[in-house]
Amino acid sequence: MAVKITAENLEDIGPVVRFHRKRAGLSRIALADIAGVGKTVVFDIEHGKTSVRLNTLFAVLNALNISVFLDGPIMHQFAETEK
């Protein structure tokens, strides 16, 4: 159900952001304002720019209520060490 992102399909984040923004009824400028970023980078993200900064992308994903998860074969072992 969740969308998997790898180094090879990084640009697939663009359509996800676009879909969620449309569904939220937001223009690019409106979303940019909510996320606290510039309008240009929203445009760039939706067009698959892969060199966006992490904090910038997460500000946008957060504004759209999109969650991000890290997983892998030994992730549960890491989770235990954190408790």
Add this chain to the structure above:
Amino acid sequence: MAVKITAENLEDIGPVVRFHRKRAGLSRIALADIAGVGKTVVFDIEHGKTSVRLNTLFAVLNALNISVFLDGPIMHQFAETEK
């Protein structure tokens, strides 16, 4: 089981990367070489730098076999439009 990352705990990626690198028996330089990035940015990521570029981070996560997933209340609707 998976680790959730938000805009507020972005720096939590650092410990995840560090744990996986150690488990893989890699030095920072070795990981940087495999990922095709500089040693400095591996150091930065592990120390919670949040302004790393997306492609740089994913190159590192990929090298460590860490998967990233996007999810949310209407993500399944997006997934259907893509088929």
Add this chain to the structure above:
DNA sequence: TGCATTTTACCGCTTTAGCGGTATATTTGT
């Protein structure tokens, strides 16, 4: 105890992300 590896922490340098501004399509609603 030494010796090698790794880590931490700087430094300059080059490249570029992100910004607002602007101007032209394109879309949308009336």
Add this chain to the structure above:
DNA sequence: ACAAATATACCGCTAAAGCGGTAAAATGCA
């Protein structure tokens, strides 16, 4: 059809990401 909102696509500027080099501190191993 017209007008308003939005999207696309540039531009120049400033701040900073990422790089390799270096050196000292910490770690690990024989």
